[in-house]
Amino acid sequence: MNGTDFTPVLVELATGVWRLRGKLAASEPGETDDSAKLMRSLKRQLNSMADALHDAGVDVQDHTGEPFDAGQSVDVVAYAVSSEVGRETVVETITPTVYVNGHIMQRGQLVVAGPDPDHAPAPNDGEG
Structure with missing residues (x-):
C-alpha cells in the first residue's frame, strides 16, 4: 500500500455517492x-x-441552482437560454467538483442557462 495514490478511487467514490444521493432525493x-x-x-x-x-x-x-461565474474552475458542457433565469445559472451538474484536502481533484461539469434576451424583463423607467 505504500506509495499508492488512492485519489482517483476517492474521486470516483465521491461522484458515485453524489449521484446516489441525488437519485434518492428525487425518488418518490x-x-x-x-x-x-x-x-x-x-x-x-x-x-x-x-x-x-x-x-x-x-x-x-453540487453546483445546481448556483449563479454561474465565468471565473469558476468548472467545465461548462452545455449552454442554454432560458426565460426562467435572470442571470447565468447552473441548471444541471453533470459531475460535481470534488476536493481532496482542499485541492480540486475533479472539475465540475455543468449545464448553464442564461437569460433569454427576447424575454428579458422590461427596464424600470423610474416611474412609481
Whole structure:
C-alpha cells in the first residue's frame, strides 16, 4: 500500500455517492412499508458514506441552482437560454467538483442557462 495514490478511487467514490444521493432525493416515497424501510436504510448508509468521505478530507460540491461565474474552475458542457433565469445559472451538474484536502481533484461539469434576451424583463423607467 505504500506509495499508492488512492485519489482517483476517492474521486470516483465521491461522484458515485453524489449521484446516489441525488437519485434518492428525487425518488418518490415508497408505496409499502418495506420500500419505505429500504429507502430509510439506503439513506442512512449513503449519509454514512458521505460523512466518511468528508471526514477523510473529500468534499463534493453540487453546483445546481448556483449563479454561474465565468471565473469558476468548472467545465461548462452545455449552454442554454432560458426565460426562467435572470442571470447565468447552473441548471444541471453533470459531475460535481470534488476536493481532496482542499485541492480540486475533479472539475465540475455543468449545464448553464442564461437569460433569454427576447424575454428579458422590461427596464424600470423610474416611474412609481
